[in-house]
Amino acid sequence: MSEPLLSVRDLRVSYQVGRNFVHAVDGASFDIPRGSITGLVGESGCGKTTVARALTRVIAENAAITGGQILFDGKDLAKIPEKDMNALRWRDIAFIPQSAMNSLDPVYTVEYQLDEVLRRRGGLNRKQSRARSEELFEMVGIDANRLTDYPHQFSGGMRQRVAIALALALDPKLIIADEPVTALDVIVQRQILDQLKELQTRLGVSVILVTHDISVVAYICDRTVVMYAGKVAESGTMQAALTAPSHPYTMGLRNAFPDLQGAAAGILTPIEGAPPNLASPPAGCRFKPRCPFALDICGTEPPIVEVAPGHPVLCHRANESAALRIEAARTETWMAPA
Amino acid sequence: MKNFKAVGSRLLQLALVLWAVVTILFLMFRLMPGNPMAAYIDPTFTLEQQQQLMAQFGLDKPLWHQYLIYLGNLLQGELGQSFRYREPVGQRIWILLPNTLILTFSSLIVAYVFGILAGAYLAWRRGSWVEQAAIPLVLTTRAMPEFWLGMVMLAIFSFSLGWLPAGGTRAPGNEYSGFLDLYTSRDFLAHLALPAATLAIYSQGLPLLLMRSNMLDVMKEDFVTMARIKGLSTWTVMVRHAARNALLPVMTSFAIAVGYQLQGNVVVESVFSWPGLGRELVNAVAASDYPLAQGAFLMIALVVIFMNLLADLLYAFLDPRISHA
Numbered sequence: 001m002s003e004p005l006l007s008v009r010d011l012r013v014s015y016q017v018g019r020n021f022v023h024a025v026d027g028a029s030f031d032i033p034r035g036s037i038t039g040l041v042g043e044s045g046c047g048k049t050t051v052a053r054a055l056t057r058v059i060a061e062n063a064a065i066t067g068g069q070i071l072f073d074g075k076d077l078a079k080i081p082e083k084d085m086n087a088l089r090w091r092d093i094a095f096i097p098q099s100a101m102n103s104l105d106p107v108y109t110v111e112y113q114l115d116e117v118l119r120r121r122g123g124l125n126r127k128q129s130r131a132r133s134e135e136l137f138e139m140v141g142i143d144a145n146r147l148t149d150y151p152h153q154f155s156g157g158m159r160q161r162v163a164i165a166l167a168l169a170l171d172p173k174l175i176i177a178d179e180p181v182t183a184l185d186v187i188v189q190r191q192i193l194d195q196l197k198e199l200q201t202r203l204g205v206s207v208i209l210v211t212h213d214i215s216v217v218a219y220i221c222d223r224t225v226v227m228y229a230g231k232v233a234e235s236g237t238m239q240a241a242l243t244a245p246s247h248p249y250t251m252g253l254r255n256a257f258p259d260l261q262g263a264a265a266g267i268l269t270p271i272e273g274a275p276p277n278l279a280s281p282p283a284g285c286r287f288k289p290r291c292p293f294a295l296d297i298c299g300t301e302p303p304i305v306e307v308a309p310g311h312p313v314l315c316h317r318a319n320e321s322a323a324l325r326i327e328a329a330r331t332e333t334w335m336a337p338a
Numbered sequence: 339m340k341n342f343k344a345v346g347s348r349l350l351q352l353a354l355v356l357w358a359v360v361t362i363l364f365l366m367f368r369l370m371p372g373n374p375m376a377a378y379i380d381p382t383f384t385l386e387q388q389q390q391l392m393a394q395f396g397l398d399k400p401l402w403h404q405y406l407i408y409l410g411n412l413l414q415g416e417l418g419q420s421f422r423y424r425e426p427v428g429q430r431i432w433i434l435l436p437n438t439l440i441l442t443f444s445s446l447i448v449a450y451v452f453g454i455l456a457g458a459y460l461a462w463r464r465g466s467w468v469e470q471a472a473i474p475l476v477l478t479t480r481a482m483p484e485f486w487l488g489m490v491m492l493a494i495f496s497f498s499l500g501w502l503p504a505g506g507t508r509a510p511g512n513e514y515s516g517f518l519d520l521y522t523s524r525d526f527l528a529h530l531a532l533p534a535a536t537l538a539i540y541s542q543g544l545p546l547l548l549m550r551s552n553m554l555d556v557m558k559e560d561f562v563t564m565a566r567i568k569g570l571s572t573w574t575v576m577v578r579h580a581a582r583n584a585l586l587p588v589m590t591s592f593a594i595a596v597g598y599q600l601q602g603n604v605v606v607e608s609v610f611s612w613p614g615l616g617r618e619l620v621n622a623v624a625a626s627d628y629p630l631a632q633g634a635f636l637m638i639a640l641v642v643i644f645m646n647l648l649a650d651l652l653y654a655f656l657d658p659r660i661s662h663a
Contacts, residue, residue, distance in 0.1 A: 095564070
């Protein structure tokens with residue numbers, strides 16, 4: 001296996017809320033191979049967006065990276081000086097935000113915003129920038145004469161395409177897409193995802209797709225990283241996650257979502273309860289209070305078990321996962337949590 | 339086509355507002371206690387002479403008739419005859435209006451340029467000691483009454499230090515050949531400094547605080563975060579994205595502030611004996627010179643209405659979401 005493009009090791013990000021520290025990301029480790037789409041999934045507040053933003057080092061004022069490494073192209077992004085970090089922002093790591101409506105500046109034309117990136121960050125001249133803008137619009141399927149329009153003149157789906165064009169502008173190595181289709185309806189979601197996949201394959205860029213929607217991940221991702229309460233519960237290839245989920249949380253997620261095609265996969269079964277408060281997380285396995293398979297041992301810190309090469313799982317019972325999967329497929333298992 | 343319609347309906351609105359202002363002014367002066375002629379008529383006049391004068395001014399006619407005459411005159415730009423100066427009100431206002439406008443705009447432009455820059459800077463440096471010290475200071479300037487501030491300025495810079503003249507628009511004995519000659523002279527600018535500074539100090543708080551709070555809001559917007567993720571320089575992020583967006587409501591407030599300022603001028607013009615519309619208005623009311631007071635009120639109302647229109651147009655110009663709707 002070739003060297004991964006990005007390797008996150010034991011990343012920790014904390015928010016200061018009053019006098020307390022909330023450890024939103026508490027020791028996350030995963031790899032992003034070159035030329036792949038990796039889905040970063042988990043429910044609201046699990047730390048997935050915080051991880052995504054930490055990779056750009058543009059995080060909330062009250063947040064700080066408190067530990068771990070972000071190895072990207074031989075550099076540790078958690079440690080390099082701000083000046084060096086700024087030099088590789090957008091040129092190497094671009095970002096597609098959730099709401100393109102709010103992330104495009106309303107007082108400038110789309111062309112101005114592309115031009116700003118192409119000329120200020122990419123060093124192109126006016127003519128080259130214009131040509132590149134037209135090329136980018138063509139790539140995302142928007143007529144070039146709409147370049148001079150303002151963001152509010154585009155529909156939601158179109159704006160998201162503009163955001164993709166912006167992200168592709170400087171041929172980055174990695175694109176982080178934070179819930180890129182969450183605000184769109186299902187039909188448009190599919191169009192955008194298809195486009196993203198097509199461009200990703202054509203350009204060979206790596207994409208991290210942050211989403212709470214496991215059906216989106218199943219639809220276009222090669223790999224997945226499942227986060228729960230600030231930790232990575234399980235990561236591996238999409239194939240492994242779909243056919244052999246080995247963390248009880250992943251098994252539960254599989255039951256709780258329909259797929260994007262809308263094929264009814266039988267009854268949807270929710271995972272009862274709510275994620276823990278990260279200001280005072282439970283001791284041991286953080287999924288224990290909601291896990292139907294929890295044992296006494298789960299009160300202690302779970303180990304990372306490699307159930308298959310490149311498929312680490314954070315669970316005491318990872319080695320029994322084959323048996324647990326059969327149990328987990330039954331709705332009754334999730335009805336009365338232990 | 340859509341734009342024409344919008345401008346047309348705006349102009350129609352304007353005409354309605356103007357008519358309302360004119361009517362209220364007309365009624366206001368006729369409902370005020372006392373005989374408007376009291377100041378004009380000498381007590382030694384006979385009743386007959388008095389009635390003759392009343393007829394001369396048209397005051398013997400019924401109210402509705404007076405109103406029609408008044409409207410007719412206004413349409414011809416006729417504002418009547420000042421009781422006190424025995425000269426046309428229009429002429430009097432024409433001399434005073436430039437003084438008032440120069441004082442208003444020079445002080446407001448200084449106040450807004452300073453307020454916008456300082457407000458943006460304080461938002462950027464939120465939480466620093468500079469901000470902690472500056473905000474109470476700004477609030478203090480907002481709380482100081484203009485007349486008091488004016489007197490303090492006079493006491494310091496004119497009476498004790500003797501740097502600047504105390505009042506008027508020119509040194510006694512100086513004569514100038516025309517408007518431009520006067521307004522560009524050192525003499526005039528020295529006279530302008532104190533009243534303009536007083537008004538500027540008093541008015542900078544509004545744009546400053548407005549700019550700061552808008553900027554703080556805009557800095558939380560996704561597009562500002564995105565600008566940072568794009569690796570743009572802090573200057574570009576703050577000026578081109580944050581400040582540019584925060585500026586919109588401040589620019590509108592400028593136009594509206596001109597209206598407010600004209601009220602403020604009444605006080606400051608009196609303190610600095612500045613021969614402007616505000617001071618004349620006070621004098622005219624005190625002297626029951628109703629035609630002049632009415633004309634001055636009307637002029638101030640006209641400027642306010644015009645500035646409001648300008649604010650609307652400016653907003654449409656600055657915010658593409660309105661002009662390209």
